[in-house]
Amino acid sequence: MISFVDPLISNYTVVDFRNKAVSIIEEIFSRKKIPIIVGGTNYYIESLLWKVLIDTKPETLFENTSSLNAAAVVDHTGEESITLDRKAELEKLDSQELHRQLSEVDPEMAARLHPHDKRKVARSLQVFEETGIPHSQLLHQQRVEEGGGPLGGPLRYENPCIFWLTAAQAVLDERLDKRVDEMLTLGLLEELQEFHRRYNEQKLNENSQDYQHGIFQSIGFKEFHEYLTVGDSCLESTRAELLQRGIESLKQVTKRYTRKQNKWVRNRFLQRPGANIPAVYELDATDVSQWELKVLAPALSIINSVIKGEKPVFDPLKTEESQKGQPENKHSWHTCDTCGKVIIGDREWRAHLKSKGHLHHVRKRRKLDCEAQSAEQDSSTTPSGCATDSSKKLEDNHTKTEASCPV
Incomplete structure (x- = not known):
C-alpha cells in the first residue's frame, strides 16, 4: 500500500484505508503468514488495531474522532460511491455556533472538545445527525463492549504486539535532516512541481488553497508553497532564498512530527491502561551497527514466543499512571x-x-x-x-x- 492512490484524489479517507488494509491482512492470514504493518501515520494504524469505526447509515461509515473528510465509501457490492460531505458543510459555520449546536444535542462531547477544534466538533455533530444518537453515547457503547477499553472498542486481531523503534533525539534529528536531503536528491522538488502543475495552480487561480484536507496535510506541501507560487518574474536570488526556507521548514516540521509520534505512543499505550492495550516493546535503534543485536534479534524472539503462546523473555513497556494520587482529568x-x-x-x-x-x-x-x-x-x-x-x-x-x- 505504497504509491497506490493518485494525489489528485482528495476524498480518500481512513475508512477507505481500513477497508483496503484489512482485506490484505486477511489474505496474508489465509496463507498462514504474519502481516507486519510498518509506518507511519499513527491515526491510520489505530483503525487497524481497534474496532473504532462507528456505523451511521447502512451504506456509510464515519470514524469516531476522524479529522478527515468522509466522502468516498465502499458499499456491500464493493463499488465506490460518493456521499454528501456533511462534515465539510458544517466546518463552514462559525466555531462558536458549531460548538453551541453540539452542546444542545451532545453536551458531554461538547464539554470534551475545544470550541476552536472545528473538525472534531463537526464530526461529532455529523455523527449525531446521521445516527440520531449522541456521539458520546456511541463511544461509551464501544468501551463497554466485551474486550473494549479506554481506547474504544475491542482489538481487531488477537495478540498484536507493537515494536516501538526509538533513538537518541540528537541522533534521530541528524538522520531526519539527512533524510530530507536525500528526498531532495531523489526528486522531491520535481514531484511537487508536477503536482502543482496538475492541480495546485488551478486552485491558486481560484483563490481556494486548502491545506486542511487531503494530501495537503502531508508534510512537504505547505513548506514549499511560496517557492512553488512565486511566479516567473521573481529574482533568482529570491527564488533561491524561498527554496532554502522551504527546506529548513521541512526539516523542522519533520523533526517536530517525530516528537508528536513518540508522544502519541506514550499517551495512547503507556498512560491509558486497559484490557485492549497491545503490548509495546521498545527497541533501541540509536546505533545502526548494533541493529541485529538490539533490534532484529529481540523482535524475532518476541514474535516467536507470541506465536507459540509463550511469554517473551523481553518484557513489554509497563503502563504508568499519568499522575500519582488524584486521577488526571483529560477533559476538564x-x-x-x-x-x-x-x-x-x-x-x-x-x-x-x-x-x-x-x-x-x-x-x-x-x-x-x-x-x-x-x-x-x-x-x-x-x-x-x-x-x-x-x-x-x-x-x-x-x-x-x-x-x-x-x-
Whole structure:
C-alpha cells in the first residue's frame, strides 16, 4: 500500500484505508503468514488495531474522532460511491455556533472538545445527525463492549504486539535532516512541481488553497508553497532564498512530527491502561551497527514466543499512571482570563501555567495593575507592595480550576 492512490484524489479517507488494509491482512492470514504493518501515520494504524469505526447509515461509515473528510465509501457490492460531505458543510459555520449546536444535542462531547477544534466538533455533530444518537453515547457503547477499553472498542486481531523503534533525539534529528536531503536528491522538488502543475495552480487561480484536507496535510506541501507560487518574474536570488526556507521548514516540521509520534505512543499505550492495550516493546535503534543485536534479534524472539503462546523473555513497556494520587482529568475545562484562552485537560492546564506566553501576560498584567494602583495614590506616596499584591491575586486566580462548561 505504497504509491497506490493518485494525489489528485482528495476524498480518500481512513475508512477507505481500513477497508483496503484489512482485506490484505486477511489474505496474508489465509496463507498462514504474519502481516507486519510498518509506518507511519499513527491515526491510520489505530483503525487497524481497534474496532473504532462507528456505523451511521447502512451504506456509510464515519470514524469516531476522524479529522478527515468522509466522502468516498465502499458499499456491500464493493463499488465506490460518493456521499454528501456533511462534515465539510458544517466546518463552514462559525466555531462558536458549531460548538453551541453540539452542546444542545451532545453536551458531554461538547464539554470534551475545544470550541476552536472545528473538525472534531463537526464530526461529532455529523455523527449525531446521521445516527440520531449522541456521539458520546456511541463511544461509551464501544468501551463497554466485551474486550473494549479506554481506547474504544475491542482489538481487531488477537495478540498484536507493537515494536516501538526509538533513538537518541540528537541522533534521530541528524538522520531526519539527512533524510530530507536525500528526498531532495531523489526528486522531491520535481514531484511537487508536477503536482502543482496538475492541480495546485488551478486552485491558486481560484483563490481556494486548502491545506486542511487531503494530501495537503502531508508534510512537504505547505513548506514549499511560496517557492512553488512565486511566479516567473521573481529574482533568482529570491527564488533561491524561498527554496532554502522551504527546506529548513521541512526539516523542522519533520523533526517536530517525530516528537508528536513518540508522544502519541506514550499517551495512547503507556498512560491509558486497559484490557485492549497491545503490548509495546521498545527497541533501541540509536546505533545502526548494533541493529541485529538490539533490534532484529529481540523482535524475532518476541514474535516467536507470541506465536507459540509463550511469554517473551523481553518484557513489554509497563503502563504508568499519568499522575500519582488524584486521577488526571483529560477533559476538564480551564479558563485563563489573563491570556484569554480555554485550556482542556489538567496536564495541558499545568503546562499552560508554566509556559512563556502565560508568564509574559502575567508580568504584563502585573505591571498594568501596579501602574493603575500607583495612579490612584497620592503622587508623593510610593506604591509599595503593589507588585506583591497583584502577583498574589494573579497567582490565586490561576492556581484554581475554572470550569466554564459542563463535563
